[in-house]
Amino acid sequence: VTTIHDVSFFVGPEWFKPKDRMMLQGSIPSSVRRARAVIAVSETTKREIEQFIPGSLQKTFVTYNAVGEGINPHPIEEARRLVEEAGIKGPYVLTAGTRWPRKNMELAIDAVDLLPDSFPHKLIVTGKPGWGSQRHGHRTHATGYVSDELLTALYQCADAYLCPSRHEGFGIPLLEAFLCECPVICSQGGALPEVAGDAARVVESWAPEDWALELGALLASPDQRRALVSRGKERLKDFSWTDTAQKTLAVYRSVAQLT
DSSP states (O other): OEEEOOOHHHHOGGGSOHHHHHHHHHHHHHHHHHOSOEEESSHHHHHHHHHHOGGGTTSEEEOOOOOOTTOOOOOHHHHHHHHHHTTOOSOEEEEESOOOGGGOHHHHHHHHHTSOTTOOOEEEEESOOOSSOOOOOTTEEEEESOOHHHHHHHHHHOSOEEEOOSOOSSOHHHHHHHHTTOOEEEEOOTTHHHHHTTSSEEEOOOOHHHHHHHHHHHHTOHHHHHHHHHHHHHHHTTOOHHHHHHHHHHHHHHHHHHO
């Protein structure tokens, strides 16, 4: 059995270094051919695996991911203290992830820079450096990699979480934001709309101007933010590591019966 989290190296090969792309495009199909069953982490990923790797047909099963165990919301005053101790003051929106080209963080940077002056928000960018170009806007505050404790607090105190990724096989940060009661705006990249359901604003455009308009409208409406938080709590109930484990075990058992 092999588990595949995404095939973005086929969807957008330009997002990868040539060496990494060649290795993934060679080794993953080979692994699929040898496997008796393939586990995908979303229906989107299942469709893409079957599209790009025909040998996966009739033997690919979906088991969703769930929220990471390291994200445990703090009492709100404790969250605010942690954020202030990290040198972050004033209102902000958040984006997180290793800064690879696929993560498309420059879209979030440009969108926040385009906000009207009536919104004093900064953009907090967390995550490992990754590779590729990464500019900083006049509102950007880059923290680098942070602990789960601080990341949780950053979600909790943010007025919105931005996920502009070009492609995701699942999108665990969306669930992390839901857990921390942070409103989410995400792209249409890969499985993000599937995971978001009705609990996030999904922006179909890749234009920073459209993202700025969407973000400004959300920041200007406490009612809309509360509605997204409420729907996020409900959406989170659809994802459970217990359910993931049970479905994964069922796939392994079915393969064991064939051997």
